[in-house]
Amino acid sequence: MERFAFALLNKDSGTSARRGRMLTPRGAIETPIFMPVGTQGTVKGLLPEALKDIGAQIILANTYHLFLRPGHETVRRLGGLHAFMNWELPILTDSGGFQVFSLGELRRITEEGVVFQSHLDGSRHLLSPELSIEVQQALGADIIMAFDECIPYPATRDYVAQSTQRSTRWALRCKQAFRGEAGQALFGIVQGGMFPELRRQSSEELQEIGFDGYAVGGLSVGEEASLMYEAMESTLPLLPEDRPRYVMGVGTPENLVEGISRGVDMFDCVMPTRNARNGVLFTSFGKISIKQARYAEDSQPIDPACGCYVCRHYSRAYLRHLYQSGEILASVLNTHHNLHYYLNLMAEARRAIENGQFTEFRRDFYHRRETQDS
Amino acid sequence: MERFAFALLNKDSGTSARRGRMLTPRGAIETPIFMPVGTQGTVKGLLPEALKDIGAQIILANTYHLFLRPGHETVRRLGGLHAFMNWELPILTDSGGFQVFSLGELRRITEEGVVFQSHLDGSRHLLSPELSIEVQQALGADIIMAFDECIPYPATRDYVAQSTQRSTRWALRCKQAFRGEAGQALFGIVQGGMFPELRRQSSEELQEIGFDGYAVGGLSVGEEASLMYEAMESTLPLLPEDRPRYVMGVGTPENLVEGISRGVDMFDCVMPTRNARNGVLFTSFGKISIKQARYAEDSQPIDPACGCYVCRHYSRAYLRHLYQSGEILASVLNTHHNLHYYLNLMAEARRAIENGQFTEFRRDFYHRRETQDS
Numbered sequence: 001m002e003r004f005a006f007a008l009l010n011k012d013s014g015t016s017a018r019r020g021r022m023l024t025p026r027g028a029i030e031t032p033i034f035m036p037v038g039t040q041g042t043v044k045g046l047l048p049e050a051l052k053d054i055g056a057q058i059i060l061a062n063t064y065h066l067f068l069r070p071g072h073e074t075v076r077r078l079g080g081l082h083a084f085m086n087w088e089l090p091i092l093t094d095s096g097g098f099q100v101f102s103l104g105e106l107r108r109i110t111e112e113g114v115v116f117q118s119h120l121d122g123s124r125h126l127l128s129p130e131l132s133i134e135v136q137q138a139l140g141a142d143i144i145m146a147f148d149e150c151i152p153y154p155a156t157r158d159y160v161a162q163s164t165q166r167s168t169r170w171a172l173r174c175k176q177a178f179r180g181e182a183g184q185a186l187f188g189i190v191q192g193g194m195f196p197e198l199r200r201q202s203s204e205e206l207q208e209i210g211f212d213g214y215a216v217g218g219l220s221v222g223e224e225a226s227l228m229y230e231a232m233e234s235t236l237p238l239l240p241e242d243r244p245r246y247v248m249g250v251g252t253p254e255n256l257v258e259g260i261s262r263g264v265d266m267f268d269c270v271m272p273t274r275n276a277r278n279g280v281l282f283t284s285f286g287k288i289s290i291k292q293a294r295y296a297e298d299s300q301p302i303d304p305a306c307g308c309y310v311c312r313h314y315s316r317a318y319l320r321h322l323y324q325s326g327e328i329l330a331s332v333l334n335t336h337h338n339l340h341y342y343l344n345l346m347a348e349a350r351r352a353i354e355n356g357q358f359t360e361f362r363r364d365f366y367h368r369r370e371t372q373d374s
Numbered sequence: 375m376e377r378f379a380f381a382l383l384n385k386d387s388g389t390s391a392r393r394g395r396m397l398t399p400r401g402a403i404e405t406p407i408f409m410p411v412g413t414q415g416t417v418k419g420l421l422p423e424a425l426k427d428i429g430a431q432i433i434l435a436n437t438y439h440l441f442l443r444p445g446h447e448t449v450r451r452l453g454g455l456h457a458f459m460n461w462e463l464p465i466l467t468d469s470g471g472f473q474v475f476s477l478g479e480l481r482r483i484t485e486e487g488v489v490f491q492s493h494l495d496g497s498r499h500l501l502s503p504e505l506s507i508e509v510q511q512a513l514g515a516d517i518i519m520a521f522d523e524c525i526p527y528p529a530t531r532d533y534v535a536q537s538t539q540r541s542t543r544w545a546l547r548c549k550q551a552f553r554g555e556a557g558q559a560l561f562g563i564v565q566g567g568m569f570p571e572l573r574r575q576s577s578e579e580l581q582e583i584g585f586d587g588y589a590v591g592g593l594s595v596g597e598e599a600s601l602m603y604e605a606m607e608s609t610l611p612l613l614p615e616d617r618p619r620y621v622m623g624v625g626t627p628e629n630l631v632e633g634i635s636r637g638v639d640m641f642d643c644v645m646p647t648r649n650a651r652n653g654v655l656f657t658s659f660g661k662i663s664i665k666q667a668r669y670a671e672d673s674q675p676i677d678p679a680c681g682c683y684v685c686r687h688y689s690r691a692y693l694r695h696l697y698q699s700g701e702i703l704a705s706v707l708n709t710h711h712n713l714h715y716y717l718n719l720m721a722e723a724r725r726a727i728e729n730g731q732f733t734e735f736r737r738d739f740y741h742r743r744e745t746q747d748s
Contacts, residue, residue, distance in 0.1 A: 040696075040699045041696075042696060042701050042702075044703070045706070046703075047703070047706070069698065069699060070670065070691070070695045074671055078673055078689060078691055078692075084691070084692050086688060086692075296444065296448065297451060297452065315452060315458070317444070317448070317452055317458070318452075318458050318460075321415065321444045321458075322414075322415075322416060324443065324444075327414060327416050328418050328419040328702060328705055329419065329420075329421070331702055332419070332421070332702070332706070
């Protein structure tokens with residue numbers, strides 16, 4: 001069984017951008033990479049073939065949702081999540097922590113784990129570090145995340161310190177519970193809120209435990225972009241250069257470009273898929289809302305500079321019609337385009353880093369947004 | 375411009391089943407054929423590529439819906455419905471009559487046409503035979519249907535006689551309004567309810583006007599299957615052998631097999647697509663409801679005898695999970711399978727007629743339903 005590995009291929013001279021390659025039992029992943037979110041065992045609206053067609057190398061699935069329905073033991077008996085959903089490339093699972101902590105009134109934190117009530121049927125469960133790892137292993141994820149608390153923003157220093165300490169103790173329990181029998185990787189998650197010294201402490205203690213990769217958690221939780229970038233800047237240099245760095249739940253195309261320039265290798269976010277279902281489309285010149293009346297007879301593709309299947313075959317007028325009519329195909333086509341936009345942006349960033357032109361790429365990215373009009 | 379034509383290729387010796395070929399400006403259509411319904415300019419949930427992959431040769435679009443949204447002039451300005459929806463194979467449009475008459479309180483019939491209120495915004499419109507043809511020509515349909523009243527069931531003989539007479543007068547006006555500049559075909563629709571002599575009168579008068587094909591309307595409106603088959607038996611022999619015969623809005627797989635054996639060449643129905651979205655799937659052994667708990671850990675495909683994309687890649691357990699989770703992909707995959715089932719049934723029927731084995735095909739069709747269990 002080939003073990004997970006990461007190779008750093010290129011470093012940009014003008015920024016902290018890096019070009020790397022992860023090796024997993026299910027194939028290589030070129031970084032920086034964006035991971036489409038497939039919450040319930042499907043990236044909403046897209047067939048696996050379409051996902052591959054637009055260059056998805058790895059997708060993310062949600063432990064919380066699959067634990068509750070259809071249940072990880074069911075998925076295990078059916079051959080694991082890859083077979084279940086017909087996706088043979090790598091899968092990263094989150095730990096379930098983010099969703100559980102989002103339940104608000106429906107959950108209670110103890111040292112043992114989090115007691116929560118299902119949003120589906122109100123049933124009570126305890127999600128512990130050990131169970132989170134067990135579920136992720138049953139699903140057959142290639143990259144498994146440690147169970148942590150995603151700290152809300154704002155939060156007091158006291159709360160952040162205590163929560164981060166507990167997440168570190170949980171991370172150790174995750175490491176002990178993790179078997180990695182199928183060559184999987186286990187990633188730790190740095191917390192510490194917006195407090196640089198707590199981020200430092202968290203990252204040091206996690207490195208003592210030792211993980212295959214390191215995530216920065218607790219970002220994109222309502223803070224301003226400048227604060228998010230500060231947290232990246234204070235945390236990423238503390239992480240080992242020879243391990244992949246993953247900023248969770250981020251973000252806009254701008255966040256991605258800024259993240260890459262600060263040394264991030266991996267991203268995930270529901271933004272391209274959720275926005276697609278709401279008729280908001282990403283283009284090289286910024287976002288557009290396809291429901292606007294101005295597109296009713298617009299025969300242009302979403303983005304004339306885009307080469308995706310949707311832009312090659314469909315007009316803004318047709319996409320507006322589908323959206324206005326509540327047609328399933330609106331979600332299908334919009335999701336296809338938005339994920340292509342995100343994945344293509346990553347592919348262009350990788351090429352730019354390889355060619356030593358990341359600074360030009362980044363300048364160009366902003367220039368097109370400022371000067372072009374739909 | 376090649377003109378619409380129909381060639382009768384084979385006749386079954388044991389039944390009235392026929393194997394034919396329609397030639398349209400957008401290619402040949404092998405009959406008997408089922409036409410998937412694409413009400414609002416999309417077959418709900420399926421990409422055009424998937425439709426072609428499962429053997430769709432022609433689809434149906436609804437004049438009423440496209441007239442109201444996005445509007446036929448908009449579609450015309452955008453290059454016609456084929457370009458608008460990225461479907462280059464033939465399209466048949468209905469006349470709008472069926473939907474307008476289904477509006478109940480919201481419509482009033484006059485000799486001129488039908489005054490109705492839009493189900494979208496309550497706006498008032500008059501749909502006349504001339505406007506129906508104009509809209510269908512603006513959409514660029516390859517087969518255009520005459521505007522008629524789809525008579526409800528049950529109805530008195532008096533009402534059926536008067537309505538059928540009016541539909542005949544409207545059919546003449548349709549013929550006069552029809553230009554067929556792009557080689558399109560115009561089909562007349564036989565009415566007459568469940569009264570054989572009114573059906574006979576309608577079919578004779580329509581043939582005097584002269585159409586490229588003949589439909590049997592007013593079936594599948596709540597009558598028993600035996601009555602539907604009687605109406606087919608009394609009407610189809612009255613129609614010219616050298617023109618295609620289309621039974622509108624029919625039906626179940628059983629209805630299709632029985633229709634073919636009585637000489638029907640063309641069918642359309644929302645059943646495979648609508649049922650798919652409700653989790654009801656067609657198989658060689660009958661219908662199944664994928665939401666049933668018995669499928670929760672069933673690793674089999676929907677139908678082990680089916681070779682479609684869905685049955686090759688997904689288990690009943692996964693499809694049940696998608697349905698229970700309200701995922702878009704449930705509709706996409708279920709629709710793909712159901713339409714493949716319908717289209718493959720037609721392909722098998724065509725082969726059976728060619729090989730002089732239609733009676734065996736029909737016996738086999740029922741045998742599998744009676745003896746096999748899911």
